[in-house]
Amino acid sequence: MSGPNLVDQLKQRFGEAITGANLEAIDPWIEVSPQGLVEVCRHLHDEPGLEFNLLNCISGVDYFQPDEKKAKKFPWDVHLEVVYHMWSLPHKRSLVLKVMLPRWKDDKEGELPEVPTVSGIWRTADWHEREVYDLMGVRFIGHPDPRRILCPEDWVGHPLRRDYEMPLEYHGIRGR
Amino acid sequence: MAEFFTTNLIEYVSLSEAWATPLGYILAAMIHIALLLNVVAVGALGFIWLERKVAGRIQDRLGPTRVGGRFGWLQTLADGLKLITKEDLMPAAADPFLFRVAPYVAFCASFAAYLALPFATGWVGQHLNVAVFFILAVLGIEVFGVILAGYGSASKWSLFGAMREAAQVVSYEVPLGLCVIVPVMIAGTMDLIAIGDMQAGMVWNWFIFHDPFTFITFWVFFTCATASVNRAPFDLAEAESELVAGFHTEYSGLRWSFFFMAEYGSMFLVSVLAAILFFGGWNGPIPITEIIGLNETNGALAGYVGNLLGMTNLIIKASLGVTVMIWVRWSFPRLRIDQVITTCLKYCTPIAAMMFLGAALWILYLPGGLWATLRLSDPLGHTREAAPDQQAAAMPADGERE
Amino acid sequence: MSTDVDDPRIVEFDVRTDEMLVNMGPQHPSTHGVLRLVLRTDGEIVSEVTPHIGYLHRCAEKIGENLTPRQWIPYTDRMDYLAGMNMNLGWSLTVEKLLNYELPEKARHLRVIIAELNRIASHFVGMGAYGLDLGTFSPFLYAFREREKILDLFEDACGARLTYSYITPGGATDDLPAGWLKKCETFLDQLLAVIDECHTLLTTNEIFIRRTVNVGVLSPEMAINYGCTGPVLRGSGVDHDLRRDGEERYTEMYDGYAFEVICETDGHYPSDHDYPPVPESAVLGDCWHRFYVRMLEVIQAMDLIRQAMDRYSTAEGDYGVPIKLFEKLPKGEVYLETECPRGQMGFYLVSDGTSIPWRTRARSSCFSNLSVTEELCRGVLLADVPAVVGSLDIVMGEIDR
Numbered sequence: 020m021s022g023p024n025l026v027d028q029l030k031q032r033f034g035e036a037i038t039g040a041n042l043e044a045i046d047p048w049i050e051v052s053p054q055g056l057v058e059v060c061r062h063l064h065d066e067p068g069l070e071f072n073l074l075n076c077i078s079g080v081d082y083f084q085p086d087e088k089k090a091k092k093f094p095w096d097v098h099l100e101v102v103y104h105m106w107s108l109p110h111k112r113s114l115v116l117k118v119m120l121p122r123w124k125d126d127k128e129g130e131l132p133e134v135p136t137v138s139g140i141w142r143t144a145d146w147h148e149r150e151v152y153d154l155m156g157v158r159f160i161g162h163p164d165p166r167r168i169l170c171p172e173d174w175v176g177h178p179l180r181r182d183y184e185m186p187l188e189y190h191g192i193r194g195r
Numbered sequence: 196m197a198e199f200f201t202t203n204l205i206e207y208v209s210l211s212e213a214w215a216t217p218l219g220y221i222l223a224a225m226i227h228i229a230l231l232l233n234v235v236a237v238g239a240l241g242f243i244w245l246e247r248k249v250a251g252r253i254q255d256r257l258g259p260t261r262v263g264g265r266f267g268w269l270q271t272l273a274d275g276l277k278l279i280t281k282e283d284l285m286p287a288a289a290d291p292f293l294f295r296v297a298p299y300v301a302f303c304a305s306f307a308a309y310l311a312l313p314f315a316t317g318w319v320g321q322h323l324n325v326a327v328f329f330i331l332a333v334l335g336i337e338v339f340g341v342i343l344a345g346y347g348s349a350s351k352w353s354l355f356g357a358m359r360e361a362a363q364v365v366s367y368e369v370p371l372g373l374c375v376i377v378p379v380m381i382a383g384t385m386d387l388i389a390i391g392d393m394q395a396g397m398v399w400n401w402f403i404f405h406d407p408f409t410f411i412t413f414w415v416f417f418t419c420a421t422a423s424v425n426r427a428p429f430d431l432a433e434a435e436s437e438l439v440a441g442f443h444t445e446y447s448g449l450r451w452s453f454f455f456m457a458e459y460g461s462m463f464l465v466s467v468l469a470a471i472l473f474f475g476g477w478n479g480p481i482p483i484t485e486i487i488g489l490n491e492t493n494g495a496l497a498g499y500v501g502n503l504l505g506m507t508n509l510i511i512k513a514s515l516g517v518t519v520m521i522w523v524r525w526s527f528p529r530l531r532i533d534q535v536i537t538t539c540l541k542y543c544t545p546i547a548a549m550m551f552l553g554a555a556l557w558i559l560y561l562p563g564g565l566w567a568t569l570r571l572s573d574p575l576g577h578t579r580e581a582a583p584d585q586q587a588a589a590m591p592a593d594g595e596r597e
Numbered sequence: 598m599s600t601d602v603d604d605p606r607i608v609e610f611d612v613r614t615d616e617m618l619v620n621m622g623p624q625h626p627s628t629h630g631v632l633r634l635v636l637r638t639d640g641e642i643v644s645e646v647t648p649h650i651g652y653l654h655r656c657a658e659k660i661g662e663n664l665t666p667r668q669w670i671p672y673t674d675r676m677d678y679l680a681g682m683n684m685n686l687g688w689s690l691t692v693e694k695l696l697n698y699e700l701p702e703k704a705r706h707l708r709v710i711i712a713e714l715n716r717i718a719s720h721f722v723g724m725g726a727y728g729l730d731l732g733t734f735s736p737f738l739y740a741f742r743e744r745e746k747i748l749d750l751f752e753d754a755c756g757a758r759l760t761y762s763y764i765t766p767g768g769a770t771d772d773l774p775a776g777w778l779k780k781c782e783t784f785l786d787q788l789l790a791v792i793d794e795c796h797t798l799l800t801t802n803e804i805f806i807r808r809t810v811n812v813g814v815l816s817p818e819m820a821i822n823y824g825c826t827g828p829v830l831r832g833s834g835v836d837h838d839l840r841r842d843g844e845e846r847y848t849e850m851y852d853g854y855a856f857e858v859i860c861e862t863d864g865h866y867p868s869d870h871d872y873p874p875v876p877e878s879a880v881l882g883d884c885w886h887r888f889y890v891r892m893l894e895v896i897q898a899m900d901l902i903r904q905a906m907d908r909y910s911t912a913e914g915d916y917g918v919p920i921k922l923f924e925k926l927p928k929g930e931v932y933l934e935t936e937c938p939r940g941q942m943g944f945y946l947v948s949d950g951t952s953i954p955w956r957t958r959a960r961s962s963c964f965s966n967l968s969v970t971e972e973l974c975r976g977v978l979l980a981d982v983p984a985v986v987g988s989l990d991i992v993m994g995e996i997d998r
Contacts, residue, residue: 527804
């Protein structure tokens with residue numbers, strides 16, 4: 020678990036790249052800015068004493084309630100998150116990093132938000148980032164193979180976005 | 196048999212001899228072909244049934260039980276009917292001629308080899324004094340069917356299968372040939388009937404017990420034969436888990452079944468060949484038929500019954516060989532292509548060559564085999580010291596004894 | 598058929614051979630479902646493998662955003678359909694972690710019995726299917742015969758043979774029926790002989806050894822970097838098993854159980870059974886080791902079941918009460934990984950305070966395990982591709998979800 024020590028350490032070292040933390044949550048997490056993500060990750064991966072060498076999972080979460088009635092009671096700000104779950108094999112502990120993103124880059128509908136890739140640090144990220152791109156619509160800058168992974172190459176849209184609508188028709192197959 | 200027909204045609208149909216002789220030959224040939232075709236077809240049916248039954252037992256199953264009574268005798272026939280009714284598919288990009296002709300080439304090669312294969316003294320489609328040579332040569336043609344099928348199918352998997360088959364069969368021809376030469380050398384003839392008859396008498400007259408070299412040669416021969424008929428663990432050409440179905444990926448229905456028949460035909464063929472070359476052919480371990488006088492000297496009927504028993508004997512031996520192949524198939528994983536070629540070039544060929552040399556020296560210094568050398572008595576006084584050319588001369592030259 | 602390739606590796610001979618692109622799958626006997634591998638081959642040598650997945654994508658994560666946690670249980674069954682119980686368990690523990698639910702002791706031991714039994718079933722299928730990949734058919738049926746007995750046991754417990762939905766958040770849907778432990782004991786008693794049989798047919802078979810030893814060698818560093826878990830990671834000699842090293846919420850299930858992590862250390866596997874020896878030519882991290890780790894885990898699982906049955910029969914309390922179908926979830930997010938037969942299966946749950954999760958995410962073990970094929974299948978022979986993919990023991994249902 021990421022204790023307050025680690026957050027302070029990271030803040031000291033990376034300053035503004037660490038934009039926040041929640042240590043009261045069930046799985047405490049640290050928020051990192053997209054610009055500082057790669058540096059922070061490399062530090063977490065290489066630094067003796069930390070060595071988070073196993074990247075478990077990268078998940079995208081879309082915090083957006085398309086239903087206007089429900090949106091009033093929606094507990095979060097509208098944004099998109101990329102969550103990194105990692106594990107340190109030598110020290111047997113886990114860490115959660117989060118990157119907060121706007122739903123669309125510069126709030127222009129259709130422009131995907133951008134995060135630098137961490138596939139240079141963990142190869143696991145290669146396929147996981149492709150999946151997040153495919154289903155959640157996050158562009159990973161510098162990814163070696165930025166293709167869709169689960170959906171077909173010519174699929175339109177990113178199905179796990181909350182405002183996604185199934186296409187009416189795909190190559191003659193009825194969608195809805 | 197041709198003479199029988201000719202004389203009868205002249206006598207009863209009053210044909211002129213110029214007409215009767217070719218007609219007689221054609222009639223005789225038709226009968227031979229019909230008989231042999233039945234051997235191949237029924238043999239394949241039987242062995243496919245056997246394979247399923249044995250495989251079932253090995254895997255703790257029952258195998259076929261329903262069609263044709265308790266043991267599912269007719270399962271293969273039912274499968275054959277199903278195959279006939281299946282749609283005959285051909286890929287659009289395939290070479291129509293090669294695609295169509297390939298199964299026939301494979302089947303004909305396997306079938307043609309039966310022509311020179313004796314089932315008992317004198318019971319042979321066509322008696323050839325180079326029968327061993329002929330069978331090996333014709334069996335080698337089967338590979339063309341496979342290559343044509345792979346090449347003509349316009350499928351990459353088929354092409355892989357064809358290339359593997361080509362590499363494998365061409366490599367294994369060498370040790371196979373070397374192994375076959377050993378008994379041929381001992382017998383001094385390539386005539387399979389002569390080779391078979393030479394092993395008459397007690398069990399130690401069989402060539403496999405002739406000397407230690409022949410004993411090892413047999414195992415090398417069997418390995419190479421398994422490889423050259425594409426049976427597991429050497430079934431690379433159709434390697435199911437790698438090449439989908441290899442060369443016959445694109446085949447369906449009857450065309451596919453021709454490949455299947457060819458495979459089982461060849462399997463039986465090499466087993467019969469092994470039985471004749473190493474296991475005394477139609478001679479039992481104890482020469483009971485000779486002891487009770489079931490041979491041609493006591494009349495045609497006695498000779499017929501004796502030959503029938505001999506044929507049964509041979510078929511049992513060959514079936515055992517087939518069973519061993521089935522057993523191996525359902526027990527072992529498949530080798531990789533480099534390992535198959537390694538087995539051939541690094542193990543089988545050198546061992547076969549050594550055995551060839553050893554057997555040659557043995558014959559030179561200790562003629563008559565191990566048991567004769569150890570002065571074991573033979574109850575019937577069979578000796579193998581008789582010069583091979585005398586033996587061969589004792590046989591009718593043109594094989595018209597039927 | 599042939600393609601022109603500008604690759605410096607190829608032009609090392611005077612005669613340049615054409616390369617061929619071959620599509621292995623999505624329909625192929627040895628791709629374990631609908632996996633498509635595009636092979637670039639030069640004769641028998643495979644120079645490049647590109648896996649394409651997604652043919653079995655069933656939108657499980659999207660469905661999870663519209664169902665309550667208990668309603669989503671049947672969907673977890675269908676992820677790794679060979680180890681449905683372990684999938685149920687992973688999701689149940691995740692939900693319990695969010696609810697901070699304290700599980701009765703008896704339910705814990707019941708879960709160990711069920712999960713480990715399913716591990717045996719899953720590894721048996723993996724073993725049999727691996728035999729098929731290498732061209733031997735018989736071990737497959739032996740394996741299925743034993744699996745069938747486990748399925749019978751599961752049928753007695755929950756009524757289903759493949760998609761169980763047995764373990765739910767809060768415990769299990771039902772207690773084990775009377776006499777079940779006895780049947781399970783009988784099954785375990787005869788299993789060791791079957792395993793020895795399988796060792797004869799596969800593990801120690803000369804052809805099998807030649808086909809798997811030194812093929813697809815995965816170094817420990819590479820395995821960790823690619824996020825490989827489970828037997829694939831342990832086959833490379835990394836001593837990591839979530840049942841021992843995982844989060845407390847998961848490891849407390851195995852509190853007090855005696856077991857050793859199956860992993861080679863100093864050239865030895867932990868041995869309390871007469872295991873076949875490791876062949877001298879074997880290299881740590883090759884296909885043989887991955888296969889062997891699975892075989893040893895079967896015996897380990899047998900041992901764990903025996904211990905769990907003892908505890909279960911003496912334990913106090915109930916088998917657990919499933920949470921309400923529309924139980925209100927607290928706002929928050931949790932992530933939990935469990936040790937499934939194929940590796941670490943993780944579930945990520947974000948809740949907005951209603952009974953339906955805001956986001957469900959499944960981290961699949963095979964997903965990461967499969968991504969390593971590209972690396973392992975470079976420059977191998979065509980026949981090695983099924984051998985490598987088979988040794989990763991993938992289930993496409995889990996990869997595509």
